[in-house]
Amino acid sequence: MNNKIRILITALALSQLAACASLDTVKPWQRGTLAKKEMQLNSAGLDNALDDHIYFSKEGSSGGRSFAGGGCGCN
Amino acid sequence: MQLTKTGSISAALAAATCTLLSANAIAADSNTGNSTDSLIEGWQFNSALLYYGETDRVKAAEAILSARGDFGDDKFLNLNLVLDSLTGASATGAVAQPDAQTFTRPSGAGSYTTAAGATPLDDTFHDTRVQLDASWEQPLTANYRGTVGGHFSKEYDYLSLGINGNISRDFNHKNTTLSVGTSFSHDSINPEGGIPSAFTPMLFRSNFASEGAYQQAFDGSRRTDSDTKTTAELLFGVTQVINPDWLMQLNYSIAKADGYLSDPFKVLSVVNSNGITQQNLYEQRPDSRTKQSLYWQNKWHLSGSYLDLSYRYMWDDWSLNSHTADARWRFPVAGNWYIEPHARYYTQDEAEFYQPFLSEGMPLPAFASADYRIGQMDAYTVGAKVGTVLEGGHDFAVRLEYYQQNPNNPGVELPGVLQDLELFGDVKAVMLQVSYSF
Structure with a gap:
């Protein structure tokens, strides 16, 4: 039973490694979409800044996307 | 050949x-936006105006102007100016009662009355804040990039100063980026009426024979005029291109805050066995807090649309754990127009010292707060943004969202009259934002 679990975990780990190896397939000339503004992680920077400020002052959590600390007395 | x-x-x-x-x-x-008609050669500007309004509570207006200057050789200067103004009423932490209640304002001068059955709200909040951020980013060596920045935020009773830095390195033909960042901030608070001592009772002018006697007692209930806190933070990130239409980011952050972490305006009601308030005591939170978070974000291009899905798990040594899921999906519509629906769900457990009230006759705990913002809560946001690219490449967008918080009772038995009163009322807010880039 333990062996089966070990084999399963090994197989999963290998499949993850294989997936990682295949990540390196996006070539510079395939990056047209990735270069678009809509695809940037912080494409709506001001929306995110305003949202972070509201939720920082209304909820018990902050940060994650960027730094969480300091800022204002609104909390 | x-x-x-x-x-x-x-x-x-x-x-x-x-x-x-x-x-x-x-x-x-x-x-x-670098090809847009720019106001100043090499600079790109983004601006936004936001209105945030809660039903019967806080109203805020916020304006942001950000500028990004291209200094050639992949070097950029980022500047950010924020102005905001806050008015309205905020929950004090005191419980609703079957009769009207009178509270002393935080300054000690004057009082306000809460109607029978209503959640006590302090309506003295008026504040204007100015915030400035600046950062410089540039390549360091091949594949390495660095950013250094500063932060300044000032309001009537609060000052925050911060510095931050970040280094990132590209791998796998820029398909993988690792980054590490750090920030340090120093905040000082100088509230009207000073900072109350832990669990000191709210005083009433009517209980004193003279103004002098009241003022002397009020001053004696203050620990200090002002206090500070520092926050140090580390942020590690991995960004991975999965395929030509899928980008992923995973961040881990740890932030440690030390110093004055209580809220000088928040109180806890001490109630008797029938739920009737006997007095209100100023809250006390621990003087350190370590927060950690995992943040996972995905960007997908799906047949002309763009889907942004993120999830955050946050935990801290106050036992406040939270989950946040956020989805934005941008669809092109007629012409240069697009529409972007947005949904967000948030849920948190209460901090271990959160209590909606204190019970008469029980020994005081080391720490306690009735601030619903660190209590058990679910919240959701739904809304949409509509935008277009105008002539000259300028972006214009309008965003309208609805935000609702549903605080919950973390399992506290309610004595007497409190069973028939609303102690965990919903907070409802509308946000309207207009954005323009030029």
């Missing part, structure tokens, strides 16, 4: 690659 043919194929491939690369570069430029 063979050699020549191979050579010409290589040359043709190289030429094609270069053409594609430069096409991508142009696409990137037009999308990041």
Whole structure:
């Protein structure tokens, strides 16, 4: 039973490694979409800044996307 | 002949690659706005105005102007100016009662009355804040990039100063980026009426024979005029291109805050066995807090639309754990217009010292707060943004969202009259934002 679990975990780990190896397939000339503004992680920077400020002052959590600390007395 | 043919194929491939690369570069430029008609050569500006309004509570207006200057050789200066104004009423932490209640204002001067059955709200909040951020980013060596920045925020009773830095390195032909960042901030608070001592009772002028006697007692209930806190933070990130239409980011952050972490305006009601308030005591939170978070974000391009999905798990040594899921999906519609629906769900457990009230006759705990913002809560946001690209490449967008918080009882038994009163009322807010880039 333990062996089966070990084999399963090994197989999963290998499949993850294989997936990682295949990540390196996006070539510079395939990056047209990735270069678009809509695809940037912080494409709506001001929306995110305003949202972070509201939720920082209304909820018990902050940060994650960027730094969480300091800022204002609104909390 | 063979050699020549191979050579010409290589040359043709190289030429094609270069053409594609430069096409991508142009696409990137037009999308990041560098090809827009700029007000100042080499600078791009983004601006937004936000109105935030809660039903019967806080109203806020916020304006942001950000500027990004291109200094060549991939070097940029980012500047950010924020102005905001806050008015309205905020929950004090005291419980609703079957009769009207009177509270002393935080300054000690004057009082306000809460109607029977209503959640006590302090309506003295009026504040204007100005915030300035600046950062400089540039390549360091091949594949390395660095950013250094500063932060300044000032309001009537609060000052925050901060510095931050970040280094990132590209791997796998820029398909993988690792980054590490750090920030340090120093905040000082100088509230009207000073900072109350832990669990000191709210005093009432009517209980004193003279103004002098009241003022002396009030001053004696204050620990100090002002206090400070510092926050140090580390942020590690991995960004991975999964395929030409999928980008992923995973961040881990740890932030440690030390100093004055209580809220000088928040109180806890002490109630008797029938739920009737006997007095209100100023809250006390621990003087350190370590927060950690995992943040996972995905960007997908799906047949012309763009989907942004993120999830955050946050935990801290106050036992406040939270989950946040956020989805934005941008669809092109007629012409240059797009629509972007947005949904967000948030849920948190209460901090271990959160209590909606204190019970008469019980010993005081080391720490306690009735601030619903660190209590058990679910919240959701739904809304949409509609935008267009105008002539000259300028973006214009309007965003309308609805936000609701549903605080919950973390399992506290309610004595007497409190069973028939609303102690965990919903907070409802509307946000309207207009954005313009030029």
